[in-house]
Amino acid sequence: MPGRRPGEKFDALRAAAARTANEELARVAEREGDVVAHLHEARPFRCECGRVGCCEVLEVSVAQYRAALESRARIAAHDHPAPDDEVVERHERHVLVR
Numbered sequence: 001m002p003g004r005r006p007g008e009k010f011d012a013l014r015a016a017a018a019r020t021a022n023e024e025l026a027r028v029a030e031r032e033g034d035v036v037a038h039l040h041e042a043r044p045f046r047c048e049c050g051r052v053g054c055c056e057v058l059e060v061s062v063a064q065y066r067a068a069l070e071s072r073a074r075i076a077a078h079d080h081p082a083p084d085d086e087v088v089e090r091h092e093r094h095v096l097v098r
């Protein structure tokens, strides 16, 4: 994996915490209005890689985030997937991993 340092630690709890924060962000955005265009605006979601020390913010729309949830994938920065993650989709600013 490019950009990976040996001994880098990943933690499922960290990934879950990022997911919880992101789900709340998506819920809040959806409460703000249900205009379709609004859900396609990029918003700052947290990287869900679970890497210890990761504080990457990803510009993802609520619609994209919902699609990731529906496909049971996590969002992560391009060079952040853990060694046992499978990259299932590549987007301009993030990837979906499982």
Ligand SMILES: [Zn+2]
Binding pocket: 047, 048, 049, 050, 051, 054, 055, 056, 076, 077, 080
């Ligand atoms: Zn990350």
